[in-house]
Amino acid sequence: MTPQEVRQEVIADLGRFTHDPLGFVLWAFPWGVGGTSLANEDGPDVWQREQLQAIGNDLRADPYKVIQDATASGHGIGKSSQVSWIILWALMTHEDTRGVVTANTEGQLRTKTWPELSKWYSLLQFDCLREMFVLEATSIHSTETGHERTWRIDAIPWSERNTEAFAGLHNAGKRVVLLFDEASSIIDAIWDTASGGLTDANTEILWLAYGNPTRNTGRFHQAIVGRFRNQWRHRMIDGRNVKRTSKEQLQRWIDAYGEDSDFVRVRVKGQFPRASSTQFIPVDVVQAARKREVQVLESDPVIFGVDCARFGDDHSTLAIRRGRDARSLEWRRWNDQDSMTLAGDIALEAQRWKPQAIFVDAGNIGAAVIDRLRQLGVQNVMEVWFGGKGREAELEPGIRVRTANKRAEMWTKMRAWLKTGAIPDWDELEADLTAPEYGYASDQTSIQLESKKEMRARGMPSPDDADALACTFAEYVMPLDNPYFYNPTEYGVVREFNRYEELDG
Incomplete structure (x- = not known):
């Protein structure tokens, strides 16, 4: 096949995955292919598959019903990989998708979230996808002329002085994606401002939040176990039940701090602490x-x-x-x-x-x-x-x-x-x-x-x-x-x- 024929076939395949994020992830990367870093991998973990399937089911049932999904977890379960897959799927399977990814600090975006996205971007099986979408230091966007500003997802660190950056995320008739990484540390004002972008009619809107449950106050806590839990699909994931975590390290933490300590609740079990916050010094x-x-x-x-x-x-x-x-x-x-x-x-x-x-x-x-x-x-x-x-x-x-x-x-x-x-x-x-x-x-x-x-x-x-x-x-x-x-x-x-x-x- 010529490069143009491959490109046309890939574009046709992308259309099949518009409402199938799990299918996209299984199709886009070389799972089990020798000579790649995924040679010994068979795809997403169980919790990742379940979330991707749930998002797909929601979109197929009613694409214009706002999806709000929150995940609290222990360390090392693959949150950053999941965020990366959702960014790539959302952007590549719907024309003029717009989105924002934010985290608790600029450093988290620069040293963790975006490098993980870069890793999966480089693992895409089809070169034409990297030709159609370019990854830059703080954004990933379409290369199609005239769509560079309308078909993109940006990494923007939150700030109490920059809440307006999350206020104008409207994209009527298209798709909007809002991703909160390390969501427990994001202040309520950002959540409140972001919720104002959920009003566009006939628009696919996905608002997903991930993080270690370090605080038992704030909107992330409320989205999972508090007064807003009925508005969010939510889960708490124990790192011991995830295949890619180091079970030895998790057990060392349990032995050192105790099964029911706040440290283990937050870092291993994905549960919120009993104290008002995770203090370094009690x-x-x-x-x-x-x-x-x-x-x-x-x-x-x-x-x-x-x-x-x-x-x-x-x-x-x-x-x-x-x-x-x-x-x-x-x-x-x-x-x-x-x-x-x-x-x-x-x-x-x-x-x-x-x-x-x-x-x-x-x-x-x-x-x-x-x-x-x-x-x-x-x-x-x-x-x-x-x-x-x-x-x-x-x-x-x-x-x-x-x-x-x-x-x-x-x-x-x-x-x-x-x-x-x-x-x-x-x-x-x-x-x-x-x-x-x-x-x-x-x-x-x-x-x-x-x-x-x-x-x-x-x-x-x-x-x-x-x-x-x-x-x-x-x-x-x-x-x-x-x-x-x-x-x-x-x-x-x-x-x-x-x-x-x-x-x-």
Whole structure:
């Protein structure tokens, strides 16, 4: 067959799958074909097949009845693959389809959702499909002249300041697709705005939401187990019942946290947590640390942690920790303080307490503070880049986890320390420590802490005091009587040697 004949036959086949997404997925990809990455695969998993079949049945029964479908699940069940298949099917089987894909963060779209779409786009069996539809950095659209803007699906990160991006998704007489990835973190205002696009008559409208059920509040929760559940077809999927998940990893989580813990409910069973949110640090752990009395050893080094902010609602904080005690040595806070004055004040505190390490957040005005401290001759000053590479850290006794960045690493160490440490008896510090939520990076194995930007999006202030305390865990600092302790400024970091590698100050 000539390329033109193949193209005509493929177009004819696409018409058969307009209301058959499962048929499209089985037809479009080389399942079981040797020499491909799908050589040992026989098609979608059971839950994926069931959802695709249900969508097809709905469209064949009444193509103009709005489809609202929500899926809560544990980790690794293949949500991103399902989203990719639906994007390709919806776009390629109906002329002038328009759609939007959004997720909890721009990073999720860029590093997880869109790369997965790219993978399946490249696996399409027919080259002419890639000629008819082009995949770009934030969109996939038709190459047919005059249809580039009317036949497309775009990746748009949601923002409380950009709700209008979801208000104009009208496409009367055609097909509209709205996909929410990691839907539990998408604020109600986006859901409310998106629902305004469901009013076009004689239009195929599909609104699909996927995510780990990390919050027991919000519209995703309400769509599955709350007051809107009758408006949505919904399901909760246990990762243990899905063929592509690592059953060994899931069992390790169950053994570590307990069968009925919120962690297992959310990450394994696909059930909503009992707590109001999936907090990284539990309230009871912080409250115990507020009241705990601890003993300080002569060898415990004094460590400064500095979180820097210039103006606005945020403030700069100096946290001081000596071993298990982060209460006895007085902390400092500054509002609306310039970097030079801030550095001068920290230098005076250093002269007073003679710390063995001063870890300063290098973001914001932190770099200027670091430079000034060094110019003043303050010893043991080290910069901390929150977005830098994270290392393994102990989450629970005997359980080490990967971390997505330096901030997640420090908070993980701090979380473990809080179970035996002592902190100031402050409500503000407790709020800071318990506010951030957590998830997993695109590799699904590295803990990723909620960013300050994401916290602000749900109305939470920046956890300045907690970040300052976390900075005291940036590197291990040797006990004062350790003969192998080196001056950290000589090497640029606090050094660790031989049997002291895992020693925690």
